[in-house]
Amino acid sequence: MFIQCKNRKKPKIISLILCLFLLCLLPGCELRKTANESNSDQVTLTPEPTSTDKVSDKKEEADPNKNKVTVAPSDVPKATEDPKLEDFSELDKYFKDYTFDISYDEKLEYYERTYSVHGEYDLDGDGKADRINAVLKANYEEDDIYIEVNDRKVALNRGNPSGEVRVIDLDSRDSYVEVAIFDDGPSGDPNFVFFRYDGKELSLIGSIDRYALMDGQGKFISWFHLANNFKPQFFSAWGEFKNGQYVITNHDVEQNIGKTYEVDGSGYFIPLDENPESYFEHTVWDSESMREFKATKIKILDIHIEEDDRILNWFYVELPDGERGLLYFWIGD
Structure with missing residues (x-):
């Protein structure tokens, strides 16, 4: 009986061995299949031939930098100290x-x-x-x-x-x-x-x-960016010629607000108790608004100027007698 049982086990053992053998073969096939599928997705640098293109035997070398993103250096110069008027x-x-x-x-x-x-x-x-x-x-x-x-x-x-x-x-x-x-x-x-x-x-x-x-040394201050009638003078911007363009750098004028200056020459003065929101609405060029100044002590209360237009010409000021108003000068048309 023992012998019969032993004989019956042989087919089972053989079947088990065959199954294990097949299991070992299957992963290898799957690996080969996966690799082949992966290779089919690669991009070839050499173009396929068409009716007008000839296939070249020369191989195109891969450029190691081809897929790198390079940021070009900016043309804007490094921050430097503003130039001194003197x-x-x-x-x-x-x-x-x-x-x-x-x-x-x-x-x-x-x-x-x-x-x-x-x-x-x-x-x-x-x-x-x-x-x-x-x-x-x-x-x-x-x-x-x-x-x-x-x-x-x-x-x-x-x-x-x-x-x-x-x-x-x-x-x-x-x-x-x-x-x-x-x-x-x-x-x-x-x-x-x-x-x-x-x-x-x-x-x-x-x-x-x-x-x-x-x-x-390559830097300029336009006459339109100078407080020409004020002593000491100050400026709103300076510029440089770069690549055929005049590049302007703004200069801080808020530091001049609240200070007192001597003013000389002919200017226009519009009395205003409050600082106007828009200087343009109050600007007139008639002789009745013109005043003569000679080393007159004038306190700057505000400066009307734009970030993209540095013409330095409209000031909200206080005169020596306490009168306040908009002061500006003729700068041409």
């Missing part, structure tokens, strides 16, 4: 002692004149004089007026010249000096237009009002 001077201080040969027909009216400008000056700092030519006139067409340095020509779009052309050093930290062309503006807004020659190309840098200040 470091700035009139543009005339930075003009070079050089006179261009300028010719024109004196018999013609101012608006009819054509100015021919010729000169030689080392503009790029290579020790060699550069040939400078320009044609300036009021009644112009686009191709008629220009500045040219060593056969590099740039058309001008200013139409109120006086014939004044100067050499100026905008930034003593570089090797260049620039050409400054004066233009009187369409309605009495005089300005200088600056051009730079780097040895290869002649480019327009930008323009600034005639009575701006500069520090000789």
